[in-house]
Amino acid sequence: MEFGPHLLLATLEGAVGAAVLALTALGLSLVFGVMRVVNVAHGEFYMLGAVVAWFVASAMSAHPAFGFMAAVLIAPAMAGLVAILADRLVLKRLHYDPEATIVATIGILYIMQQTALMTFGPEARPVAPPFNTRIPLPWLEYGENGFNLFYPWGLSTTSYKLFVIAAAAVILVSFALFLSRSRFGLIMRATQLDRETALTFGIPVERVYSLVFGLGAALAAFAAVLIVPIQQAHYLMGADPLLLSFIVVIIGGLGSLRGTVVAALLIGMSDGIISVFFSPTLAKILATLLVALVLVFRPQGLYGKKRA
Amino acid sequence: MMLLETKLLTKIYGGLTAVEAVDFSLRQGLVHALIGPNGAGKSTFVGMVSGRTPATSGEVWFDGQNISAWPAHKRMRLGMAYTFQITAIYARLSLFENIALAQGMRDQDAALDALGRVGLDERLDQLAGDLSYGHQRLLEFAMGVAQSPRLLILDEPTQGLSESEIAGFNTLIRSLAGETTILLIEHNMDVVMSLADEVTVLQQGRVLSSGTPETVSADPLVQDAYLGRETC
Amino acid sequence: MSPSARSFLLHLGVIAGLFVLCFTLSDYHQGNLARIMVLATYAIGYNVLFGYTGLLSLGHAMFFAAGMYGLGLAMQYGGMSPVPAFAVGILTAAVLSVVVGVLALRTIGVAFMIVTLMFAQSVFLIILYFGTWTRGDEGFVIPQAARQVLGMDLTDPLIRYLAALLLFSSALLITARMMQVRFGRVLIAVRENEERTQMLGYDVFRHKFLAVLISGSISGAAGAAYGLLFGYVGATFASVQYSIFPLLWVLLGGAGTTIGPLVGAVFMFYLIDYSSGFTNAYMLIAGLALVLLVLFARAGIMGEVRRRWAPWLP
Ligand SMILES: Nc1ncnc2c1ncn2[C@@H]1O[C@H](COP(=O)(O)OP(=O)(O)O)[C@@H](O)[C@H]1O
Ligand SMILES: [Mg+2]
Numbered sequence: 001m002e003f004g005p006h007l008l009l010a011t012l013e014g015a016v017g018a019a020v021l022a023l024t025a026l027g028l029s030l031v032f033g034v035m036r037v038v039n040v041a042h043g044e045f046y047m048l049g050a051v052v053a054w055f056v057a058s059a060m061s062a063h064p065a066f067g068f069m070a071a072v073l074i075a076p077a078m079a080g081l082v083a084i085l086a087d088r089l090v091l092k093r094l095h096y097d098p099e100a101t102i103v104a105t106i107g108i109l110y111i112m113q114q115t116a117l118m119t120f121g122p123e124a125r126p127v128a129p130p131f132n133t134r135i136p137l138p139w140l141e142y143g144e145n146g147f148n149l150f151y152p153w154g155l156s157t158t159s160y161k162l163f164v165i166a167a168a169a170v171i172l173v174s175f176a177l178f179l180s181r182s183r184f185g186l187i188m189r190a191t192q193l194d195r196e197t198a199l200t201f202g203i204p205v206e207r208v209y210s211l212v213f214g215l216g217a218a219l220a221a222f223a224a225v226l227i228v229p230i231q232q233a234h235y236l237m238g239a240d241p242l243l244l245s246f247i248v249v250i251i252g253g254l255g256s257l258r259g260t261v262v263a264a265l266l267i268g269m270s271d272g273i274i275s276v277f278f279s280p281t282l283a284k285i286l287a288t289l290l291v292a293l294v295l296v297f298r299p300q301g302l303y304g305k306k307r308a
Numbered sequence: 309m310m311l312l313e314t315k316l317l318t319k320i321y322g323g324l325t326a327v328e329a330v331d332f333s334l335r336q337g338l339v340h341a342l343i344g345p346n347g348a349g350k351s352t353f354v355g356m357v358s359g360r361t362p363a364t365s366g367e368v369w370f371d372g373q374n375i376s377a378w379p380a381h382k383r384m385r386l387g388m389a390y391t392f393q394i395t396a397i398y399a400r401l402s403l404f405e406n407i408a409l410a411q412g413m414r415d416q417d418a419a420l421d422a423l424g425r426v427g428l429d430e431r432l433d434q435l436a437g438d439l440s441y442g443h444q445r446l447l448e449f450a451m452g453v454a455q456s457p458r459l460l461i462l463d464e465p466t467q468g469l470s471e472s473e474i475a476g477f478n479t480l481i482r483s484l485a486g487e488t489t490i491l492l493i494e495h496n497m498d499v500v501m502s503l504a505d506e507v508t509v510l511q512q513g514r515v516l517s518s519g520t521p522e523t524v525s526a527d528p529l530v531q532d533a534y535l536g537r538e539t540c
Numbered sequence: 541m542s543p544s545a546r547s548f549l550l551h552l553g554v555i556a557g558l559f560v561l562c563f564t565l566s567d568y569h570q571g572n573l574a575r576i577m578v579l580a581t582y583a584i585g586y587n588v589l590f591g592y593t594g595l596l597s598l599g600h601a602m603f604f605a606a607g608m609y610g611l612g613l614a615m616q617y618g619g620m621s622p623v624p625a626f627a628v629g630i631l632t633a634a635v636l637s638v639v640v641g642v643l644a645l646r647t648i649g650v651a652f653m654i655v656t657l658m659f660a661q662s663v664f665l666i667i668l669y670f671g672t673w674t675r676g677d678e679g680f681v682i683p684q685a686a687r688q689v690l691g692m693d694l695t696d697p698l699i700r701y702l703a704a705l706l707l708f709s710s711a712l713l714i715t716a717r718m719m720q721v722r723f724g725r726v727l728i729a730v731r732e733n734e735e736r737t738q739m740l741g742y743d744v745f746r747h748k749f750l751a752v753l754i755s756g757s758i759s760g761a762a763g764a765a766y767g768l769l770f771g772y773v774g775a776t777f778a779s780v781q782y783s784i785f786p787l788l789w790v791l792l793g794g795a796g797t798t799i800g801p802l803v804g805a806v807f808m809f810y811l812i813d814y815s816s817g818f819t820n821a822y823m824l825i826a827g828l829a830l831v832l833l834v835l836f837a838r839a840g841i842m843g844e845v846r847r848r849w850a851p852w853l854p
Contacts, residue, residue: 094834103596103791110784114822114824115821118819118821281665285665288658292655292662295655360735360739380738390739396733412740455740
């Protein structure tokens with residue numbers, strides 16, 4: 001393939017990655033923004049989503065679309081419930097102390113990951129996509145007869161990948177509306193701004209925290225359900241999305257949702273594109289170093305506002 | 309000789325000017341009281357003197373040196389000591405460790421002397437956090453003394469203390485007068501009148517009046533703005 | 541007896557006990573304990589920063605790995621003998637500590653934790669990236685023939701045990717002494733109240749920086765020793781898991797106690813060793829232990845002993 005079509009392909013692959021990353025990172029960012037908790041176990045909620053999706057899909061013998069539909073509903077709910085449980089049993093008792101909660105969520109990470117190893121096993125398992133039509137992509141080329149449209153060999157995507165991008169976009173937009181328009185969104189933003197004042201206004205802060213933690217986990221799980229027909233479920237699959245979400249949340253400005261989405265698109269796209277042309281390891285090295293240096297020199301992130 | 313001088317010392321927080329162009333000087337050996345209503349900028353001012361709060365602009369001179377760019381710990385080593393308005397002791401360490409750290413861990417006797425001065429030398433092994441509030445304030449004061457500073461900055465040492473405890477503090481401060489130069493922030497006017505050689509009144513970040521206690525309390529500006537209303 | 545005399549006796553007793561154990565234990569436990577002593581040295585290094593200075597690093601595996609790869613690469617490609625290679629290992633870790641210290645200490649709290657995590661992740665990825673030399677995940681073996689010091693064979697279990705004991709005792713005695721002198725007491729003061737310490741005239745940054753350097757170098761020494769004594773160098777030792785382990789050992793044994801790192805490493809090692817007998821999900825134990833420790837027992841084992849029975853415990 002030539003450079004142009006190759007780049008288009010890389011961009012599409014990048015867009016799928018970016019879409020899923022935006023959802024995952026949004027969950028992490030939400031939890032950090034409202035609760036000031038750095039959830040190191042976030043990647044495991046993603047993994048949980050994928051694993052539950054596999055269990056649900058393989059329990060259904062009908063058309064893969066039914067399994068997938070069921071997984072879309074059940075997996076995020078499960079992840080949310082587990083997260084609420086973790087919040088009640090652990091984080092709440094730590095009074096959301098930032099350092100202690102990091103250590104605790106590291107523990108939760110291993111508990112979830114190893115439980116998956118014991119129940120789901122060490123193999124990677126696929127989930128069938130609900131639909132998967134190959135869509136060849138056209139390319140414009142300037143030749144003797146002017147522009148000419150043709151379909152280069154190998155340049156194609158699938159209907160499912162386009163669906164992933166669309167589904168993520170829908171969720172992101174609805175989430176933004178939910179945050180700005182709904183009552184719960186308002187309550188969440190109030191809690192984020194000032195916990196004490198929220199308390200004095202009678203907002204049940206602890207319940208809000210539980211729900212936010214659950215919602216964050218559900219977003220990660222939903223992202224995983226979307227990706228699992230493309231990537232397979234595996235008990236160690238949480239590490240990469242965790243790292244990438246961290247990168248996104250920190251570059252996007254801790255706790256800033258808009259920044260998070262912009263950064264997710266940026267990182268997800270460039271990760272996809274860079275990985276096609278260069279070593280993915282090198283891309284990750286640069287990204288992690290970048291995050292570390294952003295935190296060192298610009299603790300408020302590149303996008304977010306400086307906090308007093 | 310002037311031990312401490314500030315020139316046009318200014319602190320701006322966001323849009324709020326907490327301390328504005330304060331020129332101040334303090335002669336060696338004197339007790340100088342800094343008074344003014346809450347929020348006048350007293351803590352901010354001594355914070356900039358000690359290096360705890362970075363100044364927005366202006367200069368601090370100590371013992372003839374321009375120390376404006378020095379970090380706090382170097383200023384302390386040059387001969388300042390600073391006691392916090394909000395008690396800041398090592399709550400989980402013993403009294404002895406607290407005072408030894410303050411003294412610099414070179415001279416145990418000097419450290420014990422400082423504790424003896426406030427009458428806490430019987431409780432060396434007790435955790436500082438287990439002391440009563442009054443005793444914690446005393447420990448904080450002793451820590452300042454243990455540094456054997458040339459300039460001792462005391463930010464409302466008697467805040468929250470009972471009458472009798474305040475009287476005890478007065479005696480302590482007086483016992484230092486002469487050997488140590490003291491910059492004292494104080495709300496209690498009786499204390500100020502009886503201890504201070506000089507008084508500076510701050511209001512909204514600016515010097516309203518400065519001089520001997522008598523001239524300052526006679527100053528109509530001060531009477532209007534401060535002494536007239538403030539009773540406690 | 542004065543507290544410092546007591547603590548001296550305690551440390552001497554621990555070292556003597558470990559020495560005697562070497563002649564009484566079965567081969568299996570002797571091998572385990574040699575490994576544990578090296579890992580406990582790593583934990584001692586970690587404790588300097590976390591337990592005494594109050595800085596929680598999530599990236600100490602980078603120092604352990606720096607020591608290990610410094611030694612391993614020097615032996616493998618530089619043809620160095622173990623002693624200078626060991627020095628190279630420590631030096632590599634020390635240089636890395638300087639860089640990380642200067643950068644990461646600009647941050648505090650959660651940001652410090654994440655910055656160290658990210659730096660360690662970069663080091664891990666760099667090891668993978670240069671797989672041609674480091675052999676990546678697979679790692680490489682340091683041949684038995686190369687692991688000879690002064691005519692002694694470090695692959696001999698007894699000699700290996702004694703070498704591990706020498707490393708551990710040095711780290712224990714050095715740090716125990718350090719915590720009695722001015723420098724160590726100021727580290728504790730920084731942990732307890734940083735601003736207060738600064739306002740007493742101590743250079744807080746300098747103390748924290750030296751703590752990172754000492755902590756990183758001891759961790760690096762442990763990593764180098766691990767490579768040398770057990771003959772294997774691999775990227776696993778740079779992974780997140782190996783940054784979490786010392787935190788776990790120190791939390792379990794008692795942060796800010798001199799023998800807590802050993803106690804924690806012994807307990808955790810045997811717990812994991814025992815559970816890996818019937819499940820491959822042995823890290824579940826580590827996860828549970830972390831959660832339970834932060835929830836219910838922040839002081840750890842020796843911290844609890846100190847609180848209840850022995851306030852003098854160093
Ligand atoms: N860290 C800070 N950030 C923003 N404003 C501050 C800060 N510290 C003090 N201020 C403001 O500066 C002014 C002076 O405060 P302060 O020096 O504490 O007064 P005083 O000690 O005389 O009561 C007050 O209006 C206070 O709200
Ligand atoms: Mg004040």
